Every structure is written in structure tokens, then in C-alpha cells.
Amino acid sequence: MGLEMVEVMSETVPTVVPAAARENGVDIYPLSRYYFGARDAAGVPRGLETAADRALRLKANFAAHGLRTSVHGVLLVELFDHPHVLLLQVRNSSFLLPGGRLRPGEEEVRGLKRKLSSKLSVVDDVEAVEEEDWQCIGMWWRSEFEAIPFPYMPPRFRAAKECMKLFLIRLPMSRQFIVPRNMKLLAVPLSQIHGNAQVYGPIIAAIPSLLSKFSFNVISD
Numbered sequence: 001m002g003l004e005m006v007e008v009m010s011e012t013v014p015t016v017v018p019a020a021a022r023e024n025g026v027d028i029y030p031l032s033r034y035y036f037g038a039r040d041a042a043g044v045p046r047g048l049e050t051a052a053d054r055a056l057r058l059k060a061n062f063a064a065h066g067l068r069t070s071v072h073g074v075l076l077v078e079l080f081d082h083p084h085v086l087l088l089q090v091r092n093s094s095f096l097l098p099g100g101r102l103r104p105g106e107e108e109v110r111g112l113k114r115k116l117s118s119k120l121s122v123v124d125d126v127e128a129v130e131e132e133d134w135q136c137i138g139m140w141w142r143s144e145f146e147a148i149p150f151p152y153m154p155p156r157f158r159a160a161k162e163c164m165k166l167f168l169i170r171l172p173m174s175r176q177f178i179v180p181r182n183m184k185l186l187a188v189p190l191s192q193i194h195g196n197a198q199v200y201g202p203i204i205a206a207i208p209s210l211l212s213k214f215s216f217n218v219i220s221d
Contacts, residue, residue, distance in 0.1 A: 024214045029173045031077045031084065031187055041182040058145040058161075065104045068145075068162040071112040072099030073169045074137065074207060075120075077187055078218045084187040085207060087200075088119065088179070095186070095200050097166070109134050112167055120177045120185075137210045138166040140203055149203060164203065166210065173219070 061068060074097065075086040088096040098119045102111040112134065140149035142162040149164060179185050188200075190208045197205040 025217050026076065026168070026170060026211075026214045027173075027217045027219055028076050028078045028083055029171065029219050031079045033174045034077065034171075035174075035176040036185060037176060037178045038181050039178050041180040055145060061101075062145075062161055067160060068101060069108075070099060070101045070162065070164050071108050071115065072097035072164065072166050072203075073112060073116055073134075074166055074211075075169050075171055076216075077171070078220070079187055079189070081218060081220070083190050083211075083216050083218070085190065085193060085204075086120075086177075087186045087188050087204065089184045089186055090182065092184070095188075095204060097204060108136075108165065109167070116169075119183075120179060121175065135168045136165055137168045138203075138206065140164040151206065166203070166207070168211070168214075 058068065076083050077086060078084070086098070088098055090096065098116055099112055100115040100119075102108065106114075138151065140151055140163070141153050141157065141160045142149050142164075143154070143157045143160060145161050147161075149162075153160065177185065190211070193200055193205055194208040195205055199205075
């Protein structure tokens with residue numbers, strides 16, 4: 001089976017770029033400019049873990065290394081004159097942003113590049129992106145590993161177990177993505193993600209709000 005690049009359809013509205021917001025502009029290129037391939041899955045995907053196994057793994061990691069920090073990339077493409085986010089899907093169910101847990105002492109951008117290399121691309125292709133194009137746009141915290149994440153530290157938190165950071169990555173006009181065969185890569189419109197925590201979870205559903213300070217420069221073919 002090969003990689004399926006899925007276009008998630010919904011009713012969209014063309015994006016209007018305010019002239020006063022050009023300093024926060026983000027160039028978005030058509031989905032047709034990107035190329036997609038597949039490779040064999042490495043190891044057992046996290047999406048196949050049982051809840052009990054995952055809890056044991058996270059508790060063991062916290063006991064050994066303390067606060068768990070994970071980094072995730074927000075990658076935007078244009079389709080039907082509307083920004084779409086690239087999401088990974090495991091077993092036709094859960095939706096994920098590409099990324100994952102940092103190693104102990106690992107720098108955030110370097111760790112995110114490593115994770116994107118393993119999930120979406122070859123190493124050289126990811127390393128070619130300049131670091132100033134990787135901008136942290138949001139942080140979430142968990143009091144327990146299975147708890148609902150908050151975009152702030154609630155007063156009742158005694159000690160956070162996990163910190164999750166989202167980075168906006170400005171993609172070049174063309175790139176090849178290589179995705180494990182046990183996952184699908186979806187292009188999902190912002191209009192469908194917005195406020196839809198029931199389907200995409202609270203973090204992904206908040207991405208349109210996080211991007212509200214940016215203007216989108218949609219570059220058509």
C-alpha cells in the first residue's frame with residue numbers, strides 16, 4: 001500500500017490579507033507543489049499502544065527524566081484558495097501534528113527537525129529550512145499524562161507532567177514528504193478545524209486562533 005494524500009473537503013472562504021499586517025505575513029504555496037512518498041513503518045506506532053501500556057511508559061519516563069516536553073510543527077499549504085494544515089492520521093482515527101517528544105537536554109528546534117525527519121521527510125530536506133522560519137506559537141500543559149491539556153498553568157497544578165509546544169514552520173515552495181505506510185497525511189482546511197475539538201482535539205482545534213495574528217499570502221500557480 002502506498003501513501004494516501006487526502007484532501008479534506010469543506011466549504012471555504014478565500015482569505016483576505018490586510019495590508020497593515022504584512023509584517024506577519026506567511027507565504028502559503030499550493031498543495032500541488034509538494035510531492036509525497038511512502039516508506040516502511042519503523043517500530044510499533046504509538047497509536048497502537050493500549051492505554052495501560054502508554055501510562056506505564058509515560059510514568060517511567062517522568063520518573064527518569066522529569067517534565068516531558070514535546071514539539072510539533074504546524075505546516076500550511078494552499079488548496080481552493082484557503083489555508084490547510086497538514087495532519088497525520090493513525091488507523092483512520094486519531095489526528096496528530098507531526099512531531100514528538102524531545103530527548104533529555106535536546107534543543108527544541110533541533111529536536112523538532114529530528115522528529116519531522118522521521119515522520120515527514122528526509123534529513124537533508126528538513127535541515128535546509130532556516131531556523132528563523134520555526135516560530136513557537138503556543139504552549140499547552142498537562143497535570144497528568146492523560147489529562148486534558150491547558151494553554152496555561154492552572155493554579156491547582158502541583159507539578160506539570162508534560163509541556164507541548166507548537167511551532168509554525170514556513171514551508172518552501174516545493175518539498176518532498178516521506179511518510180510511514182501506517183499513517184496517512186491529510187490536508188485539512190482551517191475552517192474545518194476551528195473549534196472542532198471533538199474531532200481534532202483541543203490543541204489542533206486552537207490552531208486557527210493561534211494563527212489569527214498572521215496574514216496569509218496565498219501564492220497560486
